[in-house]
Amino acid sequence: MRKKLTIALVAHDHRKADMVDWVIFNSDFLSHHHLVCTGTTGGLVRDALNEEGVFPEITCMNSGPMGGDAEIAAMVVRKEIDLAVFLIDDLNAQPHEADIMMLLRQCRIHNVPIACNRYSADLMITSSLWDDLSYVPMPPRYEKFERN
Numbered sequence: 740m741r742k743k744l745t746i747a748l749v750a751h752d753h754r755k756a757d758m759v760d761w762v763i764f765n766s767d768f769l770s771h772h773h774l775v776c777t778g779t780t781g782g783l784v785r786d787a788l789n790e791e792g793v794f795p796e797i798t799c800m801n802s803g804p805m806g807g808d809a810e811i812a813a814m815v816v817r818k819e820i821d822l823a824v825f826l827i828d829d830l831n832a833q834p835h836e837a838d839i840m841m842l843l844r845q846c847r848i849h850n851v852p853i854a855c856n857r858y859s860a861d862l863m864i865t866s867s868l869w870d871d872l873s874y875v876p877m878p879p880r881y882e883k884f885e886r887n
Contacts, residue, residue: 742869744772744821747811749803749842750780751828758826759787761857766793768864775800775814777807808838812845820846823853824860850879 746769750758762769762784770793776784781799788795800807814820823846825839833839846853854860868874 742821744869745814745819746772746774747814747820747823747825748774748776748780748784749808749811749823750777750826751803751831751833752779753828753831754826755780755783757857758824759783761824761826761860763787763791765861765864766791769793770795772796773798775811775820777811778802778805803833803838804835806838808835808842812838812842815842815845815849815851818849820851822863823851824863825853825855826857827855848879850876 748758748762758780766788769788773796774781774784775798778799779802781797785797785799788797800810811820811823815823823842825842827839843853845851852863854863
């Protein structure tokens with residue numbers, strides 16, 4: 740991959756083990772990119788990658804409940820995030836549900852690919868489109884569909 744990506748990594752408490760496994764599995768890829776994580780997830784990601792001998796650039800925001808999801812959403816709006824991986828705990832209520840929905844919404848509005856499970860994250864990071872300099876993503880069209 741020629742382009743250095745900024746990748747947001749977020750994982751709820753019951754999905755952090757999945758995130759650690761995922762970053763270890765993809766450590767070679769991730770070592771070439773800038774990672775932006777919510778607080779606790781970032782610490783776990785850093786520790787796991789350092790144990791693997793991989794030292795990517797990692798920026799840690801606040802924890803999710805303390806505004807980390809909102810901080811990453813703001814980066815999405817400013818076009819500072821290329822890809823987000825958000826492993827969501829769909830089986831337990833989250834006290835900061837509004838921030839979670841805001842991050843997901845901003846990724847959709849600003850056309851930032853977001854993976855919410857390991858399989859989709861693997862598919863996204865292995866896409867050849869990251870290296871295709873002629874590929875330009877189509878911006879979302881927010882208009883009423885009119886049939887001719």
